[in-house]
Amino acid sequence: MTTASELTVQESQASPVWLAALRARVKGDVFVPGVEGYEQARQVWNRSFQHQPAVIVLAENAFDVEAAVQAATTAGLRLVVQATGHGAARLADAGAMLLSLERMTGVRVDVQRRTAVIEGGTKWGEVLRQAQQVGLAPLLGSSPDVGAVGYTLGGGMGWLARKYGMSCDSVNWFDVVTAGGQLVRASETENPDLFWALRGGGGSFGVVTAMEVRLYPVTMVYGGNLFYPAALAKDVLTRFREWVKGNPDELTSSVAIMNFPPIPDVPEPMRGQTFVMVRGLYAGDSKDGAARIREWLDWQQPIMNTWAEMPFSLVKEISAEPEDPMPAFATGAWVRELSDEAIDTIVSRAVSVNGSSPLNVTEFRHAGGAIARVAPEAAAYGNRDGKFLMQIVTVTPTPEAWTAVRDYAEQFRAELKPALTGKVYMNFTEGDERRERTRDGFSEANFARLQALKARYDAANRFDHAFDIPPAARESEAVAE
Numbered sequence: 368m369t370t371a372s373e374l375t376v377q378e379s380q381a382s383p384v385w386l387a388a389l390r391a392r393v394k395g396d397v398f399v400p401g402v403e404g405y406e407q408a409r410q411v412w413n414r415s416f417q418h419q420p421a422v423i424v425l426a427e428n429a430f431d432v433e434a435a436v437q438a439a440t441t442a443g444l445r446l447v448v449q450a451t452g453h454g455a456a457r458l459a460d461a462g463a464m465l466l467s468l469e470r471m472t473g474v475r476v477d478v479q480r481r482t483a484v485i486e487g488g489t490k491w492g493e494v495l496r497q498a499q500q501v502g503l504a505p506l507l508g509s510s511p512d513v514g515a516v517g518y519t520l521g522g523g524m525g526w527l528a529r530k531y532g533m534s535c536d537s538v539n540w541f542d543v544v545t546a547g548g549q550l551v552r553a554s555e556t557e558n559p560d561l562f563w564a565l566r567g568g569g570g571s572f573g574v575v576t577a578m579e580v581r582l583y584p585v586t587m588v589y590g591g592n593l594f595y596p597a598a599l600a601k602d603v604l605t606r607f608r609e610w611v612k613g614n615p616d617e618l619t620s621s622v623a624i625m626n627f628p629p630i631p632d633v634p635e636p637m638r639g640q641t642f643v644m645v646r647g648l649y650a651g652d653s654k655d656g657a658a659r660i661r662e663w664l665d666w667q668q669p670i671m672n673t674w675a676e677m678p679f680s681l682v683k684e685i686s687a688e689p690e691d692p693m694p695a696f697a698t699g700a701w702v703r704e705l706s707d708e709a710i711d712t713i714v715s716r717a718v719s720v721n722g723s724s725p726l727n728v729t730e731f732r733h734a735g736g737a738i739a740r741v742a743p744e745a746a747a748y749g750n751r752d753g754k755f756l757m758q759i760v761t762v763t764p765t766p767e768a769w770t771a772v773r774d775y776a777e778q779f780r781a782e783l784k785p786a787l788t789g790k791v792y793m794n795f796t797e798g799d800e801r802r803e804r805t806r807d808g809f810s811e812a813n814f815a816r817l818q819a820l821k822a823r824y825d826a827a828n829r830f831d832h833a834f835d836i837p838p839a840a841r842e843s844e845a846v847a848e
């Protein structure tokens with residue numbers, strides 16, 4: 368293995384001019400294959416995906432990002448941007464530069480204005496930590512290990528979503544390096560159309576070096592899980608469908624069918640077992656939250672009940688998702704109705720009886736509330752009228768396991784088709800699916816506007832690594848605008 372300094376000496380004659388110029392310009396590191404640091408920097412959190420880029424830039428700041436974007440253009444390399452690797456789409460190959468933001472992790476909370484400025488590679492966990500210290504909360508999702516910006520660019524639906532909306536609806540501004548390699552601000556007043564596109568349109572419009580989001584006064588909440596036996600899956604789903612109709616916006620909830628794998632990482636009482644869980648968070652008076660959960664307890668005592676008053680800083684305990692990198696398959700779909708037929712399909716496909724289902728998690732999140740109160744054309748983010756959001760996640764130790772689970776999930780979705788809206792939530796797609804189904808992530812009108820804006824901001828499609836939004840042809844651009 369060659370070290371970076373050795374390579375700099377060796378490469379002094381051999382390395383292309385653009386690479387030497389890039390190295391001289393950036394504060395961060397630049398790695399090429401064979402150099403120490405390259406292997407570590409190319410990793411994706413989801414180990415089922417692999418980047419093999421020609422060059423990796425580990426940016427330290429917005430100037431490094433500008434330099435990297437400009438160098439990729441000079442070198443004729445495709446650009447792939449990664450913050451945490453929780454949502455890879457198109458992977459970086461030998462014709463690509465991987466621009467990693469993993470060192471851009473700054474957070475600045477303004478307690479007076481109730482805002483946080485968050486750098487492009489920051490994980491939600493750090494924002495949560497700093498905000499909770501002053502009694503405020505960001506709109507993170509179920510895992511604090513996910514990147515705040517990547518999550519927000521795709522919408523961002525967490526346990527406060529029915530009360531305070533999608534994360535993309537709470538952004539004040541983005542600082543973004545555009546395809547031309549220039550840093551610009553996008554807000555309601557500066558580059559407002561770019562601001563519109565970034566709120567849901569993913570990483571297709573530039574590299575976000577920082578964003579400012581609004582925070583909310585949430586400290587103690589009521590949250591947890593009811594663990595029911597798998598045999599009650601049909602009854603729980605049927606009750607859940609009716610129960611959510613009466614739920615206030617303070618309550619964001621889901622039902623998750625969990626086939627816990629028989630591995631040592633899973634705590635003893637759950638290991639190798641299947642449960643149907645009623646989970647969620649009540650962001651209001653805990654007594655009111657407890658009253659809503661009492662309806663379940665009065666119906667059937669669960670095997671285990673973890674619902675309790677808790678500090679919002681511990682919100683990750685509700686879904687208890689793994690944080691260590693792992694190989695996994697994930698997909699999702701918007702569900703129009705949990706009809707009796709749909710519930711039968713869900714039970715037969717998602718509940719594992721003697722290993723009949725390879726799926727680890729099949730979850731249905733209740734949407735609506737504040738998400739649906741924003742006009743569908745207010746931001747690029749689409750599908751505000753979806754009622755239930757399905758998500759499937761499974762650990763896939765081998766490529767063969769990944770393919771088998773993908774095929775199983777496709778079959779499951781095909782059987783469920785009459786109950787689905789035909790739309791997807793972009794954040795719950797990844798890999799090829801994230802690109803193949805991009806149109807289904809948006810309304811027709813919003814997708815057309817995204818294409819028109821793509822033609823204006825990135826006509827050469829330099830940012831073709833995230834969602835697949837081909838720039839509109841010139842004549843349709845004129846119509847759309």
Ligand SMILES: Cc1cc2nc3c(=O)[nH]c(=O)nc-3n(C[C@H](O)[C@H](O)[C@H](O)COP(=O)(O)OP(=O)(O)OC[C@H]3O[C@@H](n4cnc5c(N)ncnc54)[C@H](O)[C@@H]3O)c2cc1C
Binds near residue numbers: 521524576
């Ligand atoms: C365990 C787990 C839990 C999750 N929970 C939720 C949840 O509760 N709610 C929800 O809505 N989603 C959830 N997600 C999905 C997650 O929000 C998406 O996968 C998201 O795309 C991840 O963003 P990232 O930056 O962490 O990942 P990355 O793979 O680094 O990035 C994902 C995409 O965003 C782009 N991107 C990231 N940062 C920037 C930037 N600064 N500028 C430009 N483009 C950028 C990347 O180029 C890439 O296309 C979860 C995912 C996992 C794995």
